Amino acid sequence: MKTLRLHHFTRLIIGLTLLAGGAFADTVAYSSRPAFGGNDFLDWLVLGPEAPYGDNNLPPNPSSTLSFGGLGVTISMPGTQSFARFDEGGNTWRSGHFSEGAHLMFTNVTPGPITLTFGSLIFGIGLRTQANMGGFVATLDAFDADGNLVGSYSAPGIGGDCRVEGVVCDNAPFLGLMSSSANIARVVLSHANPLGADGFAIDGLSLQTSVPEPGTIALLGSGLLLGIGLARFRFRR
Numbered sequence: 001m002k003t004l005r006l007h008h009f010t011r012l013i014i015g016l017t018l019l020a021g022g023a024f025a026d027t028v029a030y031s032s033r034p035a036f037g038g039n040d041f042l043d044w045l046v047l048g049p050e051a052p053y054g055d056n057n058l059p060p061n062p063s064s065t066l067s068f069g070g071l072g073v074t075i076s077m078p079g080t081q082s083f084a085r086f087d088e089g090g091n092t093w094r095s096g097h098f099s100e101g102a103h104l105m106f107t108n109v110t111p112g113p114i115t116l117t118f119g120s121l122i123f124g125i126g127l128r129t130q131a132n133m134g135g136f137v138a139t140l141d142a143f144d145a146d147g148n149l150v151g152s153y154s155a156p157g158i159g160g161d162c163r164v165e166g167v168v169c170d171n172a173p174f175l176g177l178m179s180s181s182a183n184i185a186r187v188v189l190s191h192a193n194p195l196g197a198d199g200f201a202i203d204g205l206s207l208q209t210s211v212p213e214p215g216t217i218a219l220l221g222s223g224l225l226l227g228i229g230l231a232r233f234r235f236r237r
Helices: 010-020 214-235
Strands: 027-030 040-042 063-066 072-076 084-087 103-106 114-122 124-131 135-143 149-158 174-179 184-192 200-202 205-208
Touching: 027 149, 114 124, 114 205, 124 135, 124 149, 124 184, 135 174, 149 174, 174 184
Parallel strands: none
Antiparallel strands: 027 174, 040 205, 063 072, 072 114, 084 103, 103 200, 114 184, 124 174, 124 200, 124 205, 135 149, 135 184
């Protein structure tokens, strides 16, 4: 049987392989925090304890703080509405899609999106998110200092309460992006949700501020090899 050459198919297959994961050629997308890793973390508890609805002591919009490693991070959203600080399983946020006790930032029943701007360029960021109510698709877009999109990843999820025999479901989607270079200046997290005006929450930020482990960057090469391998398999008859 004839073996077709890849001349006109290689770029297409490689492109489709990389985009299938939701990232670009120089970016790897992650759907779990353990797989993402990271060398730094931002815990929203630094912006204060959980506050009940109606409390006037809320994190302002925008709010700026530091990660454990000293990275400056500013969180903002359109408008002037303040954020709200809740804890999973606490007195106010009891939905159950985050891990028990997770420290959350909530858009306070506004649709977002949330923008996270970094004091210096980073390699990667990951977080979990949940709509206050209803099914949703979350999208994390990463931009460089010039405003160019360097990576994007989307994942579906479900909002509302979720507990089984009193135990949290802990199934909020994780969205992570890791670049091959320190070129991420800010990210924007948005939700597509019919009930979007009811807002959404995020948990702490996993961050990669230094060169990632060699195995992480090697995933980019693996993606290229996989694309070529698939092309050869499908077009060889």
